Amino acid sequence: MLGSRILTLITQYSVGLQQAVGFGKGDVDANVQPIYQFSEEWQVLGPFQIGTREAIWGADPLELHGGFRALEYDEKATFKSSLAFNATVHWATVQARLSDPRQTQQASVDLSISFPDIDWRSLQVVYGWPALQWQGWARGEIFVQQGVGEISLALNVEHILEFWVDGKHYFGGDFYGYGNAATTLHLQPGRHRIDVRLVRDVRRDGANSDPNVDIRLRMQGQGALVQAVLPETNGGYNPYTGVLISDIVGDANGPFASPYASVTLRNDAQLDAHIYDIEANHNQCEVESIEPLPSILVAGQTRPFTFRIACVPPAVGHSPLRITFRYHLGDGQLTRAVYAYALPPVRDLYAPQKVTHRHPSGIVSYAVLRPPSQHAHCERGSNISAPVLLALHGAGLEADGDLVRHALDDLPDVCAWTLFPTGVTPWSSDDWHTWGFADVEAAIAAIPRWIEQVGWEGPGVDVDRWVVMGHSNGGQGVWYALTHRPDKIIAAAALSGYSSIQNYVPPTFWRTADPGKVGIVQSAMNSYRHELLLENAKGIPILQQHGEDDDNVPPYHSRLLSQMIDQAGAESDYFELPGKPHWWDGVMSTDRVKHFLRWHLNTGGPALENAPVNLRKFTVVSSGQDTMTKHGVEILQLANPGQLGKIHVEFDPLTQACLISDSNMRSFRIPPWFQDCSFIEIRGQRISVSERTGSIVVKQSDGTWADSNTMPGLPPRQGAQLGAMDAILRSQGGLIITHLSQAAQHTALQISRNLYQYFRADTKLTGRYEDAKAANGSTLITLAIGTDLPSTTNSAVNVFHNRLEVFDKDLQMIHAYPTRDHLAAVWVRPLPDERLELVVWGADDEGLDIAARLVPMLSGTGQPDFIVADKTMLWKGVEGTLALGYFDAWWKVSRNAYFT
Structure with missing residues (x-):
C-alpha cells in the first residue's frame, strides 16, 4: 500500500560512504570508482518459447542443461528454440545504461532486450498475441569496491520474476514493477554474478510488433x-x-x-x-x-x-x-x-477523498470515496439510503491518481456513494478476484464508519445495492462482480473490458502436456471464466461500451460477451464507438454511460421482489471456488470440484410449485421465500423449507436430498476453504509462515516477500509450528523438508518415513512417492474454524525450492488443491508434474485427479 514503487530513506551511512571515497552529491570526481555498481556489458541467451504466465511452473528449456547458471558464455554454442530460424539460438552481448551512484546515491542498470532477427510477424499471424511472448536469460555483475568491508544492498528488480546472485536462487522478483519489497543482499568486496530470467508478457508489456523486454535493477546501500x-x-x-x-x-x-x-x-x-x-x-x-x-x-x-x-x-x-x-x-x-x-x-467534504479501511486479512488498504453531492438528484426523497457506485480501475493505476480520482467528475449529480476501490495494488492484486474483490467489499463496508467519523448529515448508504462499472481490467472486474455477486447489483457498465483472463492472451504457447493435466490446471481458473457464468447475470441491466479501434483489449471481447449474454437469456445494450481507442478523455462518462448511470441511480433502480411469481425461472452457476447466491439460492458445495455446478429453479404457474434441478451439487441453501411455493421439488423429491431461516439441503450417498438439520451436518470443507489453492487468499486473520528447519528459512522469507510484493499482505514468520497452528483466524503456510512435517488425520496427503503418500476417501493409499532427490509437493489441508494450511514440502532443499514456485502469486497460473512434482517440472512445466487435482467436500482426493 505504499504506491507503485518504493525508495528507501536515504541514510547518513550511505552518504558517509560516498564522502569517504572523495565524492558527494554535487561533487563528482570521474576518477573515483563508486562503492557499488552494475556491469555495463551483459550476456544474453534466448529467445525461447513461453506461454502466458507459464513461468511459475518452470518451463525453462535451459534447465535440461542444468540451468542458465551452469552455462558459461560461448559464442559458438547453440541451443534449440522453436522461435528462431533453423530452430537455433546463440549467445549475444548487450550494452546496458548505467546510473551514476555518486549523484543519485543508488546504482541502477537499464536493459532493453529484443530479438529483431525473429520473424515475430509471421508467428503472430498464425498464433496471435501469445506468439509475442518469449523467455531468455541475461547475465551481469555487481561490483563492490575493495576496502569498504561487507556492504548491505537493497535490490529492486523491476519486471523480473526470478534471478540468481552468486548461485543463490531468488524467485518472485517484481514482475509488475511495483517496487514494494526489495531483496536485501549482504555482499563482500569484489565481483558478484547476477543471472536474470527474462519473461515477456503481453498483458504487462503490450503487443508490440518488435516485442522487447525492458528491465531495471536498482540497488541502494543501507546503513540504517x-x-x-x-x-x-x-x-x-x-x-x-x-x-x-x-x-x-x-x-x-x-x-x-x-x-x-x-x-x-x-x-x-x-x-x-x-x-x-x-x-x-x-x-x-x-x-x-x-x-x-x-x-x-x-x-x-x-x-x-x-x-x-x-x-x-x-x-x-x-x-x-x-x-x-x-x-x-x-x-x-x-x-x-x-x-x-x-x-x-x-x-472538501463533498470531494473525492482517500479513506483507509481494514482488508479482511488485517492490513490497511484504501479507497477514494465521493459522497452524494448537495446537488444529487435523488427522486425518492432526502431520507433515502443511496446505493454505491463502484468504479473499478484498469491495470497499473492507483485509485488515488488523478486519472482515477477524477474519472467521474462529469457526473456530480448522481444519487450514489461513488467509490473507487484500489484492490490493494495497481493491478487489483488478482484482477479483482479473491484478494482484490475482498478489498472492494471491505471498502464498501467502511462507508458507514466514514459517515460516523465525519458527522455526515446527508443521505445514508445502502451497502447491499451496487451499480458497478469499470474500464479495461476494471471492466473485467465488472464481469466478475456480475457473475459472483449478482444479488448485490442493480445495474452494471462494462467499458472496454476483456471477457476472461484465458481469452485475453490465451495459453497457446504453454509447453505440450497431457490433456488430463492441462484440464486440471485450466479448471483451477474457472472463476475467471466469466463466459461460462453469464446465466448469473440474468435480470440485471447491463451496458457494454467499447472503442472500435481498441488495440489493447480488442472489441471482440465485448462483441463475444454481447452474444453470449443473449444466449444465456440475459440482456445487454452494446455500443461500439467508431474510431475510438482503448482510452480517451471521457471514456468513463460518455453520453450513453451518463444516461445509464443516472437512470439507475437517480431513480433508485427497480426493486426486485423475491417471490417465485415474479422470478419465474432462473439459474445459478458456480465454479465452486466461491459461494454463489442468486435470489437467495446459494450454492455451498459441489460434488466434484473442478467442474461447474448449476441449480435451475422454475416456478410452475399452474401448480404454483417451485421445481429445482441440479448439476454437480453436494449442498445448497434454499431461502425462506420459497415458503410461497405450493410445494418444492428437487428432481421429483419433495422437501420443506424453514419459514424463518430457509434450509440447507445436502445430497446423500443414495442420491436423495435431506435437510442438514436432520443430518449430522454438512461435509467439512465449506466457506472460506472452498476453491483451488488461491483459497488461502481468503484469510480472515492474517498469514503466518512457519518453517520447520533452518534450511527452510530462506524460502520462507522469499514467500513472505512475494506475498507483500504482489498483494501487500502482512506475514508473520516463525519456527513455532504449534503456536502458529493455534493462532485464531490465521491462515498457515508451512514449509517442511523431508520428515519435518507433522502428519494429520484429516489430510489426504501426508509424509511417512521415506515417502509421500496420497489417500482416497476410504483412507486407502492411491499413490506413494519415494522421497527421492528433488521431489516436491504443495497442498492445502484444513484447520479448525474454516481456516486453511498450505503445505510447501520438499524431499530436500531443492525440492522445497521447486514447491515454493507454486504458492499463489500471479493470476492466470492455475494451481489446484494439490500438486506433486520433481525437477523435470523446471523444464517441462505442467507436464513435469507427477500428480495434481482437487479435494472434495470431505477433504478426500476427487475422482478427476491425475496421477502419473
Whole structure:
C-alpha cells in the first residue's frame, strides 16, 4: 500500500560512504570508482518459447542443461528454440545504461532486450498475441569496491520474476514493477554474478510488433538497519510521506476520513528486529498499534505495520506528522528508531477523498470515496439510503491518481456513494478476484464508519445495492462482480473490458502436456471464466461500451460477451464507438454511460421482489471456488470440484410449485421465500423449507436430498476453504509462515516477500509450528523438508518415513512417492474454524525450492488443491508434474485427479 514503487530513506551511512571515497552529491570526481555498481556489458541467451504466465511452473528449456547458471558464455554454442530460424539460438552481448551512484546515491542498470532477427510477424499471424511472448536469460555483475568491508544492498528488480546472485536462487522478483519489497543482499568486496530470467508478457508489456523486454535493477546501500519504505510516485500516497493515511475532511481542523494508517518497514540487518513502541508527534497526535507489541520484523523481511491515529486539530500545519518506531535487534536491548512522515491533504467534504479501511486479512488498504453531492438528484426523497457506485480501475493505476480520482467528475449529480476501490495494488492484486474483490467489499463496508467519523448529515448508504462499472481490467472486474455477486447489483457498465483472463492472451504457447493435466490446471481458473457464468447475470441491466479501434483489449471481447449474454437469456445494450481507442478523455462518462448511470441511480433502480411469481425461472452457476447466491439460492458445495455446478429453479404457474434441478451439487441453501411455493421439488423429491431461516439441503450417498438439520451436518470443507489453492487468499486473520528447519528459512522469507510484493499482505514468520497452528483466524503456510512435517488425520496427503503418500476417501493409499532427490509437493489441508494450511514440502532443499514456485502469486497460473512434482517440472512445466487435482467436500482426493 505504499504506491507503485518504493525508495528507501536515504541514510547518513550511505552518504558517509560516498564522502569517504572523495565524492558527494554535487561533487563528482570521474576518477573515483563508486562503492557499488552494475556491469555495463551483459550476456544474453534466448529467445525461447513461453506461454502466458507459464513461468511459475518452470518451463525453462535451459534447465535440461542444468540451468542458465551452469552455462558459461560461448559464442559458438547453440541451443534449440522453436522461435528462431533453423530452430537455433546463440549467445549475444548487450550494452546496458548505467546510473551514476555518486549523484543519485543508488546504482541502477537499464536493459532493453529484443530479438529483431525473429520473424515475430509471421508467428503472430498464425498464433496471435501469445506468439509475442518469449523467455531468455541475461547475465551481469555487481561490483563492490575493495576496502569498504561487507556492504548491505537493497535490490529492486523491476519486471523480473526470478534471478540468481552468486548461485543463490531468488524467485518472485517484481514482475509488475511495483517496487514494494526489495531483496536485501549482504555482499563482500569484489565481483558478484547476477543471472536474470527474462519473461515477456503481453498483458504487462503490450503487443508490440518488435516485442522487447525492458528491465531495471536498482540497488541502494543501507546503513540504517530498519528502513521506512517510501514511494517514488504519489500513487496512493501523498508524495511527502511513507505513511498510508486518510485525507483530512472539510478543512485543516477536520477529522481524518478514517483513523486507520499503515507504515511499511524493511529490516536490512542480519538480526531480527523487535518493534516494541510506536508514537506520533508529542502533544499533537496519538497512535495505537493494531497488532500487539512487541512485533518481530525478521532479518530481510518487509512488513506493513498498522495503527490507529487521532490528532488535535489542526492535524497538519507547518511541519508534517512524524511516526516513530522504536526497536532493538536480536537479544540486544540497544534502542534504535526509524521515522516516517505524513502530510495528509485536506479535502472538501463533498470531494473525492482517500479513506483507509481494514482488508479482511488485517492490513490497511484504501479507497477514494465521493459522497452524494448537495446537488444529487435523488427522486425518492432526502431520507433515502443511496446505493454505491463502484468504479473499478484498469491495470497499473492507483485509485488515488488523478486519472482515477477524477474519472467521474462529469457526473456530480448522481444519487450514489461513488467509490473507487484500489484492490490493494495497481493491478487489483488478482484482477479483482479473491484478494482484490475482498478489498472492494471491505471498502464498501467502511462507508458507514466514514459517515460516523465525519458527522455526515446527508443521505445514508445502502451497502447491499451496487451499480458497478469499470474500464479495461476494471471492466473485467465488472464481469466478475456480475457473475459472483449478482444479488448485490442493480445495474452494471462494462467499458472496454476483456471477457476472461484465458481469452485475453490465451495459453497457446504453454509447453505440450497431457490433456488430463492441462484440464486440471485450466479448471483451477474457472472463476475467471466469466463466459461460462453469464446465466448469473440474468435480470440485471447491463451496458457494454467499447472503442472500435481498441488495440489493447480488442472489441471482440465485448462483441463475444454481447452474444453470449443473449444466449444465456440475459440482456445487454452494446455500443461500439467508431474510431475510438482503448482510452480517451471521457471514456468513463460518455453520453450513453451518463444516461445509464443516472437512470439507475437517480431513480433508485427497480426493486426486485423475491417471490417465485415474479422470478419465474432462473439459474445459478458456480465454479465452486466461491459461494454463489442468486435470489437467495446459494450454492455451498459441489460434488466434484473442478467442474461447474448449476441449480435451475422454475416456478410452475399452474401448480404454483417451485421445481429445482441440479448439476454437480453436494449442498445448497434454499431461502425462506420459497415458503410461497405450493410445494418444492428437487428432481421429483419433495422437501420443506424453514419459514424463518430457509434450509440447507445436502445430497446423500443414495442420491436423495435431506435437510442438514436432520443430518449430522454438512461435509467439512465449506466457506472460506472452498476453491483451488488461491483459497488461502481468503484469510480472515492474517498469514503466518512457519518453517520447520533452518534450511527452510530462506524460502520462507522469499514467500513472505512475494506475498507483500504482489498483494501487500502482512506475514508473520516463525519456527513455532504449534503456536502458529493455534493462532485464531490465521491462515498457515508451512514449509517442511523431508520428515519435518507433522502428519494429520484429516489430510489426504501426508509424509511417512521415506515417502509421500496420497489417500482416497476410504483412507486407502492411491499413490506413494519415494522421497527421492528433488521431489516436491504443495497442498492445502484444513484447520479448525474454516481456516486453511498450505503445505510447501520438499524431499530436500531443492525440492522445497521447486514447491515454493507454486504458492499463489500471479493470476492466470492455475494451481489446484494439490500438486506433486520433481525437477523435470523446471523444464517441462505442467507436464513435469507427477500428480495434481482437487479435494472434495470431505477433504478426500476427487475422482478427476491425475496421477502419473
